[in-house]
Amino acid sequence: MNTQDQSPGKPRRSLISQWxxxxxxxxxxxxxxxxxxxxxxxxxxxxxxxxxxxxxNWRVTKGGFLGFDNYDKIVGxxxxxxxxxxxxxLLVAAYWLWTSAFRSSxxxxxxxxxxxxxxxxxxGFLLAGGWGRLMAGGDKKFWTSMMITxxxxxxxxxxxxILAMVLAYLLFQNIRGKDVFRMIYFLPYITPVVSTxxxxxxxxxxxxxxxxxxxxxxxxxxxxxxxxxxxxxxxxLFGWNIEGFWAGPSLALVTIILFGVWTFVGYNTVIFxxxxxxISKEIYEAAEIDGANAWGVFRNVTVPLxxxxxxxxxxxxxxxxxxxxNHIFVMEVPSAQGTVATASVEIFSxxxxxxxxxxxxxxAIVLFLVILGxxxxxxxxxxxxxxxx
Amino acid sequence: MKTKLYGLMALMIVAxxxxxxxxxxxxxxPTAVPTEAKTEAPVVTEAPTEAPTEAPVADEWANxxxxxxxxxxxxxxxxxxxxxxxxxxxxxxxxxxxxxxxxAEFQGSYSDIFNKMLPILNTPDVPDLVVAYQNQAAxxxxxDALVDMNSMVNSPKWGLTAEExxxxxxxxxxxxxxxxxxxxxxxxxxNRSMEVLYYNLDWxxxxxxxxxxxxxxxxxAIACAASQTPFSKATAEGSHxxxxxxxxxxxxxxxxxxxxxxxxxxxxxxxxxxxAAIDSMTFLQGLFQEGCAKLVTEDYGDQTDFxxxxxxxxxxxxxxxxYYQSAAESGANHAWGVAAxxxxxADPVMNVYGASVSMPKTTPERxxxxxxxxxxxxxxxxxxxxxxxxxxxxxxxxxxxxLTDYFASQPAYKTAFDMLKYGHFEPPVPGxxxxxxxxxxxxxxxxDGADVKTTLDALNATANDILAEQMxxxxx
Numbered sequence: 001m002n003t004q005d006q007s008p009g010k011p012r013r014s015l016i017s018q019w020x021x022x023x024x025x026x027x028x029x030x031x032x033x034x035x036x037x038x039x040x041x042x043x044x045x046x047x048x049x050x051x052x053x054x055x056x057n058w059r060v061t062k063g064g065f066l067g068f069d070n071y072d073k074i075v076g077x078x079x080x081x082x083x084x085x086x087x088x089x090l091l092v093a094a095y096w097l098w099t100s101a102f103r104s105s106x107x108x109x110x111x112x113x114x115x116x117x118x119x120x121x122x123x124g125f126l127l128a129g130g131w132g133r134l135m136a137g138g139d140k141k142f143w144t145s146m147m148i149t150x151x152x153x154x155x156x157x158x159x160x161x162i163l164a165m166v167l168a169y170l171l172f173q174n175i176r177g178k179d180v181f182r183m184i185y186f187l188p189y190i191t192p193v194v195s196t197x198x199x200x201x202x203x204x205x206x207x208x209x210x211x212x213x214x215x216x217x218x219x220x221x222x223x224x225x226x227x228x229x230x231x232x233x234x235x236x237l238f239g240w241n242i243e244g245f246w247a248g249p250s251l252a253l254v255t256i257i258l259f260g261v262w263t264f265v266g267y268n269t270v271i272f273x274x275x276x277x278x279i280s281k282e283i284y285e286a287a288e289i290d291g292a293n294a295w296g297v298f299r300n301v302t303v304p305l306x307x308x309x310x311x312x313x314x315x316x317x318x319x320x321x322x323x324x325x326n327h328i329f330v331m332e333v334p335s336a337q338g339t340v341a342t343a344s345v346e347i348f349s350x351x352x353x354x355x356x357x358x359x360x361x362x363x364a365i366v367l368f369l370v371i372l373g374x375x376x377x378x379x380x381x382x383x384x385x386x387x388x389x
Numbered sequence: 390m391k392t393k394l395y396g397l398m399a400l401m402i403v404a405x406x407x408x409x410x411x412x413x414x415x416x417x418x419p420t421a422v423p424t425e426a427k428t429e430a431p432v433v434t435e436a437p438t439e440a441p442t443e444a445p446v447a448d449e450w451a452n453x454x455x456x457x458x459x460x461x462x463x464x465x466x467x468x469x470x471x472x473x474x475x476x477x478x479x480x481x482x483x484x485x486x487x488x489x490x491x492x493a494e495f496q497g498s499y500s501d502i503f504n505k506m507l508p509i510l511n512t513p514d515v516p517d518l519v520v521a522y523q524n525q526a527a528x529x530x531x532x533d534a535l536v537d538m539n540s541m542v543n544s545p546k547w548g549l550t551a552e553e554x555x556x557x558x559x560x561x562x563x564x565x566x567x568x569x570x571x572x573x574x575x576x577x578x579x580n581r582s583m584e585v586l587y588y589n590l591d592w593x594x595x596x597x598x599x600x601x602x603x604x605x606x607x608x609x610a611i612a613c614a615a616s617q618t619p620f621s622k623a624t625a626e627g628s629h630x631x632x633x634x635x636x637x638x639x640x641x642x643x644x645x646x647x648x649x650x651x652x653x654x655x656x657x658x659x660x661x662x663x664x665a666a667i668d669s670m671t672f673l674q675g676l677f678q679e680g681c682a683k684l685v686t687e688d689y690g691d692q693t694d695f696x697x698x699x700x701x702x703x704x705x706x707x708x709x710x711x712y713y714q715s716a717a718e719s720g721a722n723h724a725w726g727v728a729a730x731x732x733x734x735a736d737p738v739m740n741v742y743g744a745s746v747s748m749p750k751t752t753p754e755r756x757x758x759x760x761x762x763x764x765x766x767x768x769x770x771x772x773x774x775x776x777x778x779x780x781x782x783x784x785x786x787x788x789x790x791x792l793t794d795y796f797a798s799q800p801a802y803k804t805a806f807d808m809l810k811y812g813h814f815e816p817p818v819p820g821x822x823x824x825x826x827x828x829x830x831x832x833x834x835x836x837d838g839a840d841v842k843t844t845l846d847a848l849n850a851t852a853n854d855i856l857a858e859q860m861x862x863x864x865x
Contacts, residue, residue, distance in 0.1 A: 059531060059859075059862050060507065060510060060528060060529070060531040060532040060534075060862070061510075061511075061531070061532045061533075063862070201687075202687065205686050205687055206684075206686050207686055207687075209626070228684065228686065230837070333635070333833075334635040334829035334830055334832065334833040335635060335684060335833040335836070335837065336833075337830055337833055337834055337837070338830055349823075349826065352503075352504050352507065352822075353822050353823035353826050354820065354823040354855065354858075355507065355528055355531070355819075355820070355823075355859075356858070
């Protein structure tokens with residue numbers, strides 16, 4: 001029996017089916033059109049336009065075409081950039097080898113991998129010396145602002161996520177007035193950031209009578225200059241006289257980090273609470289039956305099952321800290337001597353004070369690429385550790 | 390699938406770039422610049438000598454009709470000043486014979502206005518009039534965005550007569566004429582103010598000093614004495630000689646007082662590392678190191694401390710007179726006064742400044758209507774009201790002559806006004822806002838103990854780099 005249908009109705013049916021399929025596709029695209037237009041006009045077009053601006057000597061008006069000169073001014077030493085990126089890549093490779101080594105069962109392979117990883121870490125650090133070449137040959141203020149941004153991100157994100165997770169866990173228990181606490185923790189997030197930043201400025205004023213200094217005096221400590229202090233936190237706290245990257249953030253930046261944590265911890269707590277709500281109670285009951293104590297349950301049940309939420313918050317917070325502007329702009333004072341000027345603040349300054357739109361656009365694109373790279377790296381490195389149940 | 394997606398994204402980016410490339414060019418080109426642009430720091434004198442500008446041959450505004458135009462004026466005034474301005478505007482709207490209607494819009498601080506203006510230059514969104522410092526106007530003009538008001542000022546039909554022009558204090562009147570832009574008049578002055586030294590008279594007497602300090606040495610002696618001996622009537626804790634607010638105008642004022650300048654008008658370069666600047670900053674740093682001075686740590690913190698009787702000296706704008714008065718009245722209620730910044734030169738040199746009103750390019754009808762309001766605003770009647778309400782200095786001699794009663798009731802205002810003849814200005818160059826940011830950082834570093842000469846040398850190099858970049862934008 002011929003399996004092929006030779007009936008004359010078949011091609012017609014096929015045509016109808018194709019038409020229906022096309023109609024479905026068109027309908028789908030039609031539904032997508034509004035969002036494509038919105039994303040295109042308000043999302044992609046500005047990015048494209050910023051790239052376009054960055055290629056010109058665009059001051060108050062558009063000047064001559066510069067090609068990649070603005071980028072060249074930022075980087076200065078492309079060899080340095082290459083070295084730096086290579087260093088970062090090797091660090092990532094070292095991390096991968098290191099984690100693989102601990103998963104391997106063969107003792108010889110483990111030793112070799114561990115040694116290789118340690119070597120690679122060393123090489124990575126050496127190559128990161130390319131950073132020095134970037135600072136020397138490129139736009140020192142911009143690269144310094146990137147370093148400050150990194151300090152801000154590292155200081156803010158892990159602290160607020162850990163605090164939020166703990167708070168969420170506590171608020172998830174059956175405690176009296178937990179709804180009030182939820183609201184209180186969420187308040188800083190919904191209060192206009194400019195006004196709270198102004199209040200923080202007053203709390204962390206260098207005056208002896210400022211609230212922060214009054215609290216310090218209760219413990220017998222002398223007043224600090226807080227937002228006016230350009231010296232590294234490590235120097236003030238431990239008396240270390242380290243310079244450059246390893247000196248860490250200034251006390252002024254640490255104060256702003258405190259503000260960042262205070263503002264966003266409530267938001268993160270609410271997201272974690274939603275995540276906790278989605279964990280099945282049966283798992284907790286099973287853990288209890290197996291004799292797990294509270295810490296064991298938190299460590300082995302709650303934390304892993306919250307990992308998708310943690311990963312999301314980590315990603316979003318990291319991007320947020322790299323774009324942070326408003327509160328830093330409000331809290332920045334000249335006495336901090338530029339130690340709190342994150343990349344966004346520096347770009348704003350180049351845009352509005354120096355009126356160098358083209359160069360500011362190039363800086364913004366570099367910042368965009370850095371955020372993109374970091375997000376990609378986070379996705380690759382941390383994404384695998386997420387437990388989706 | 391991924392390749393197609395990336396292809397689509399690349400296509401969209403290319404498309405946006407092509408679209409962006411199709412945006413219209415600015416309508417006008419910047420004005421030509423004289424090859425030997427030389428700026429002279431305008432000297433403020435009490436009595437005008439002659440009309441500083443010459444009348445043009447033809448009146449290009451003669452046939453323009455301003456009837457029925459609606460004018461928007463962006464300003465930064467608040468409270469009593471805003472009320473006075475609105476009153477003046479209301480009067481103009483009611484009385485002008487052309488039915489011109491002016492609307493005042495508060496747009497935030499000077500910086501806010503500057504930031505709002507930059508992205509909209511040469512677009513229909515610009516206001517008809519905008520408050521702008523000279524350096525800000527210079528920046529706007531890099532885009533050829535402002536009207537050169539010379540032809541309006543000198544218009545036989547709409548402008549000011551020679552006598553009226555001569556009534557303006559020459560230094561104020563000339564301050565908005567920019568040699569870098571072909572002597573274009575890019576602003577018109579409604580008021581001016583000056584950096585003065587505020588002192589607590591009662592406290593000074595308690596410490597055994599009868600007169601305000603005339604020299605840096607006297608200043609130091611009183612400031613250091615005050616930092617050790619609190620004022621008997623103080624309403625708060627603390628005792629400070631001088632509080633320095635981190636502001637470029639402070640550095641300029643102290644440098645002027647030490648007989649120098651922060652700008653070389655002959656060569657068109659910053660001189661932020663001049664000997665006078667080094668000496669003045671070394672002097673201030675010494676005050677900090679000896680505990681006789683401290684930084685202002687909150688907005689207007691020096692006013693508050695001055696009012697509470699915990700601060701002997703503050704340096705600030707004379708436009709702050711009503712605020713200092715109110716702070717003192719609601720605080721320690723002490724006698725106080727204003728004086729020249731202590732100086733090493735024979736005569737004081739006072740930092741006079743003030744934002745003018747600039748006119749972004751719109752249509753000839755609206756521009757003329759805007760000018761007619763500006764003419765009214767700087768007229769004798771409105772000026773008298775404005776000077777009293779705002780406590781700014783009037784810009785016309787005849788108005789000052791009519792303020793005798795006011796001078797008698799406000800001795801501090803009169804003292805400051807009498808020092809106008811010693812006035813000197815900060816440079817009206819494009820990019821000065823960016824330079825000011827750098828100066829502020831340097832000033833903070835010096836107060837924190839940084840080496841003065843090294844800091845000022847680095848600052849001067851940076852400032853001149855910024856200036857060179859900005860000047861390179863002026864099309865030859």
